[in-house]
Amino acid sequence: MPSIAATSKPPAARREGSPWTGLSAVFLKEFADHLSSARMRVLEWLVLLFGIAAVYTAIQDLRSVAAQDPFLFLRLFTLSRDPLPSFVGLLSFLIPLVSIGLGFDAINSEFNRRTMSRVLAQPIYRDALLFGKFLAALATIAVSLAALWLLIVGLGLLVLGVPPSGEEVIRGVIFLLAAIAYAAVWLAAAIFFSVVFRSAATSALCALGLWLLLSLLWPMLAQFIPQAVLPNDTMILFGIPSVEQLELQFTLARLSPNTLFGEIVQAMLNPSTRSLGLVFPQQLVGAVRGTPLPFTQSLLLVWPQLTALIAAAILIFSLTYVAFQRQEVRA
Amino acid sequence: MPQPGPGVPNLDLVIEAHGLAKRYRETIAVDSIDLAVRRGETFGLLGPNGAGKTTTILMLLGLTDATLGTVRVLGFDPQREPLQVKRRVGYMPDSVGFYDNLTARENLRYTARLAGVPREEVDGRIEAALARVDLASVADRRTGTFSHGMRRRLGLAEIVLKKAEIAILDEPTSGLDPQATHEILGMIHELKMSGVAVILSSHLLDQVQRICDRVALFNRGKIALLGTVPELAQKVLGGGHTTVVEADGANLAAILADIPGARRVVPGEGNVFRVLADRDLRNDVAQRVTAAGGRLLRLNVEEPSLDAIYRSYFETARRAA
Numbered sequence: 001m002p003s004i005a006a007t008s009k010p011p012a013a014r015r016e017g018s019p020w021t022g023l024s025a026v027f028l029k030e031f032a033d034h035l036s037s038a039r040m041r042v043l044e045w046l047v048l049l050f051g052i053a054a055v056y057t058a059i060q061d062l063r064s065v066a067a068q069d070p071f072l073f074l075r076l077f078t079l080s081r082d083p084l085p086s087f088v089g090l091l092s093f094l095i096p097l098v099s100i101g102l103g104f105d106a107i108n109s110e111f112n113r114r115t116m117s118r119v120l121a122q123p124i125y126r127d128a129l130l131f132g133k134f135l136a137a138l139a140t141i142a143v144s145l146a147a148l149w150l151l152i153v154g155l156g157l158l159v160l161g162v163p164p165s166g167e168e169v170i171r172g173v174i175f176l177l178a179a180i181a182y183a184a185v186w187l188a189a190a191i192f193f194s195v196v197f198r199s200a201a202t203s204a205l206c207a208l209g210l211w212l213l214l215s216l217l218w219p220m221l222a223q224f225i226p227q228a229v230l231p232n233d234t235m236i237l238f239g240i241p242s243v244e245q246l247e248l249q250f251t252l253a254r255l256s257p258n259t260l261f262g263e264i265v266q267a268m269l270n271p272s273t274r275s276l277g278l279v280f281p282q283q284l285v286g287a288v289r290g291t292p293l294p295f296t297q298s299l300l301l302v303w304p305q306l307t308a309l310i311a312a313a314i315l316i317f318s319l320t321y322v323a324f325q326r327q328e329v330r331a
Numbered sequence: 332m333p334q335p336g337p338g339v340p341n342l343d344l345v346i347e348a349h350g351l352a353k354r355y356r357e358t359i360a361v362d363s364i365d366l367a368v369r370r371g372e373t374f375g376l377l378g379p380n381g382a383g384k385t386t387t388i389l390m391l392l393g394l395t396d397a398t399l400g401t402v403r404v405l406g407f408d409p410q411r412e413p414l415q416v417k418r419r420v421g422y423m424p425d426s427v428g429f430y431d432n433l434t435a436r437e438n439l440r441y442t443a444r445l446a447g448v449p450r451e452e453v454d455g456r457i458e459a460a461l462a463r464v465d466l467a468s469v470a471d472r473r474t475g476t477f478s479h480g481m482r483r484r485l486g487l488a489e490i491v492l493k494k495a496e497i498a499i500l501d502e503p504t505s506g507l508d509p510q511a512t513h514e515i516l517g518m519i520h521e522l523k524m525s526g527v528a529v530i531l532s533s534h535l536l537d538q539v540q541r542i543c544d545r546v547a548l549f550n551r552g553k554i555a556l557l558g559t560v561p562e563l564a565q566k567v568l569g570g571g572h573t574t575v576v577e578a579d580g581a582n583l584a585a586i587l588a589d590i591p592g593a594r595r596v597v598p599g600e601g602n603v604f605r606v607l608a609d610r611d612l613r614n615d616v617a618q619r620v621t622a623a624g625g626r627l628l629r630l631n632v633e634e635p636s637l638d639a640i641y642r643s644y645f646e647t648a649r650r651a652a
Contacts, residue, residue: 025445029441113428115429121421121422122446124417124445206489
């Protein structure tokens with residue numbers, strides 16, 4: 001009898017059939033589940049109430065400046081008045097929450113309900129299950145965000161009485177796409193935790209912990225780490241960080257999807273944003289301050305951030321995929 | 332059992348496994364087992380918890396990869412062609428679960444979609460499957476309200492719905508009350524009657540004995556014994572017939588010991604004796620007892636029970652260890 005330890009199988013040949021078999025079945029079921037779940041209802045109301053409150057205060061302010069601003073509609077998203085944050089500020093806070101809410105028990109709930117082995121005994125690959133769940137949750141968020149976006153534009157039309165310009169619409173759409181990509185990152189992270197942890201509570205806690213770390217703690221750390229790693233005289237004497245320190249600070253901060261999303265929003269919704277990094281006075285020679293950039297230039301400015309967000313989502317999803325493929329079916 | 336040469340499909344066998352083994356990091360869950368299940372037979376996997384039954388089942392389904400060995404399920408390799416295998420094999424896991432927020436019908440519809448049942452056949456097949464397991468009246472109730480027995484029945488409905496050629500049932504009756512157990516066993520028997528090969532694992536021995544044609548006894552990842560219950564009895568209990576006699580008015584012990592072929596006479600309670608022999612002694616016992624003026628109260632041959640085989644085997648194994 002050959003010993004198990006000594007020999008192992010030759011590498012497997014290509015598996016038969018498409019990995020997407022059953023994807024639509026999983027997608028439709030999960031999508032229907034999300035749309036009808038009480039959890040989604042709560043999250044929707046949360047987003048809707050906060051969103052309308054933020055936009056309402058923005059509109060209050062906008063009425064007084066309506067005549068002077070060429071990007072009136074974009075102000076709907078970005079204006080804030082104490083104590084409420086702006087609509088985008090709220091979104092960057094709520095999107096991770098909704099994503100985590102939809103994803104934290106995607107996989108482990110199948111184990112806990114003891115449906116996993118039964119579902120995987122059907123003629124589908126695990127790929128279809130994982131990808132179907134991810135797509136369904138993402139579609140749910142995308143639909144909600146699009147509805148919210150349309151609602152705000154509609155509200156703006158009604159209350160302000162001015163139609164948005166073509167450029168405003170395009171900028172708004174890019175903002176919506178960025179929001180969906182941002183949601184995808186957090187969704188992938190939440191599903192990752194749902195694969196790694198068998199307990200839904202642990203998974204939710206870890207996802208929320210990561211979110212708090214990246215949104216609250218990380219900006220501060222990104223500020224302090226460069227000072228510790230690159231000590232510098234000007235910093236010590238005058239409290240002015242050196243160029244290297246600032247570069248490192250930006251790089252570190254951009255490891256957080258929150259920063260990336262924030263920068264995209266800033267450049268897209270404030271057309272006068274000329275740079276997302278350091279700008280030296282000599283670079284501004286000849287520039288007319290405060291004038292808006294054309295849309296294509298703004299898009300160029302956020303392109304790295306946008307691709308980074310999408311790449312992060314794909315990377316985390318790939319990690320999830322590997323972890324899930326290696327998992328044993330039996331609980 | 333004659334083993335077909337490599338590459339030659341044996342149409343009579345639905346499952347063939349040779350040298351199948353599974354190793355988790357340090358532990359060896361299944362250690363080089365050979366298994367063959369014939370078309371239309373009911374095959375029982377027995378053994379204590381952790382003996383490798385579930386792991387074997389998962390390897391047959393392609394839900395976990397074998398470390399070593401080859402498996403053929405209906406001519407397909409579960410590792411290379413898992414979809415082909417899973418399309419033809421129905422599986423009911425140990426303590427099967429459903430989506431509690433969906434009704435029985437919706438749960439089955441999801442399975443039907445995953446299994447790729449043609450759209451126009453879905454509704455008809457679901458109705459038929461639900462009727463077959465006697466759940467038609469609760470088809471639109473959420474499965475969250477279902478009892479254990481109902482869940483198991485819904486699990487069987489899923490197998491019926493798929494029109495599986497092989498049904499693999501992991502502990503189909505554990506934790507059920509006697510009535511539910513009886514119903515499930517009846518449904519498993521119906522499955523078998525409709526030509527489905529049934530493989531079930533269990534440690535409820537009398538049930539396995541009642542419905543299985545052949546059994547495999549697992550111990551520490553290996554198949555210790557394989558065959559029909561009488562075959563196992565032959566191996567473990569040393570074979571032979573046990574005749575139980577109860578009679579009045581004669582010196583029974585002496586008469587019985589005197590019968591040619593009787594190897595041993597074991598006295599029981601009162602006037603009950605067990606006679607161990609290599610052949611059926613009923614006729615001889617009857618003649619001799621009546622000839623001696625005794626009044627025969629009971630005379631029957633004891634079937635070898637799987638329970639006795641099981642306990643005897645593991646006692647011997649423990650002593651040997």
